[in-house]
Amino acid sequence: AQSVAQPEDQVNVAEGNPLTVKCTYSVSGNPYLFWYVQYPNRGLQFLLKYITGDNLVKGSYGFEAEFNKSQTSFHLKKPSALVSDSALYFCAVRDSVDSSYKLIFGSGTRLLVRP
Amino acid sequence: ETGVTQSPTHLIKTRGQQVTLRCSSQSGHNTVSWYQQALGQGPQFIFQYYREEENGRGNFPPRFSGLQFPNYSSELNVNALELDDSALYLCASSLAGTTGELFFGEGSRLTVL
Numbered sequence: 001a002q003s004v005a006q007p008e009d010q011v012n013v014a015e016g017n018p019l020t021v022k023c024t025y026s027v028s029g030n031p032y033l034f035w036y037v038q039y040p041n042r043g044l045q046f047l048l049k050y051i052t053g054d055n056l057v058k059g060s061y062g063f064e065a066e067f068n069k070s071q072t073s074f075h076l077k078k079p080s081a082l083v084s085d086s087a088l089y090f091c092a093v094r095d096s097v098d099s100s101y102k103l104i105f106g107s108g109t110r111l112l113v114r115p
Numbered sequence: 116e117t118g119v120t121q122s123p124t125h126l127i128k129t130r131g132q133q134v135t136l137r138c139s140s141q142s143g144h145n146t147v148s149w150y151q152q153a154l155g156q157g158p159q160f161i162f163q164y165y166r167e168e169e170n171g172r173g174n175f176p177p178r179f180s181g182l183q184f185p186n187y188s189s190e191l192n193v194n195a196l197e198l199d200d201s202a203l204y205l206c207a208s209s210l211a212g213t214t215g216e217l218f219f220g221e222g223s224r225l226t227v228l
């Protein structure tokens with residue numbers, strides 16, 4: 001069965017410092033991996049995706065993520081955090097053998113960037 | 116490019132009632148998915164529609180049903196509402212046959228009293 005784990009409910013970081021939000025996954029076939037961000041009372045905004053190719057993918061707002069097949073991880077990173085990055089972040093996976101576009105989401109990690 | 120729009124944004128119902136939520140997909144997208152996001156949780160897949168037919172369903176009872184129209188817009192219907200149906204309902208569109216991401220609307224927040 002497909003699953004996504006985000007082990008941290010909250011990540012706290014000072015503005016200007018690097019940040020990492022962790023994600024591990026489990027799928028039967030090859031994974032398609034995604035990161036979304038959600039601001040209060042809003043829908044989800046797409047940040048970046050890994051489908052195939054280079055393990056380091058770059059996305060919106062300076063975020064990047066590294067795919068690690070052996071560790072089944074897809075951690076979200078940013079070299080220098082901004083207060084405006086404070087939001088709820090969701091990792092999601094789609095199994096490449098699934099004919100539907102069903103995404104399995106993690107439980108979310110709240111990022112708090114302090115000034 | 117028009118994004119995904121949902122209506123209504125907020126609504127309150129009582130237990131046992133029925134509700135219909137609406138979604139217009141992003142221009143050029145032919146697949147619509149619905150997700151339920153309970154408070155403090157990640158979105159849960161309800162079902163997906165492609166070519167006006169259900170194409171994948173999550174672990175939701177039959178009282179959750181949907182429609183997709185020829186213009187790719189969609190409805191989510193929930194019958195016999197229960198208190199636990201209170202959630203943010205998210206619609207997402209995509210283009211079939213691609214590995215592209217889903218584009219989400221702002222959601223419809225349903226409160227069941």
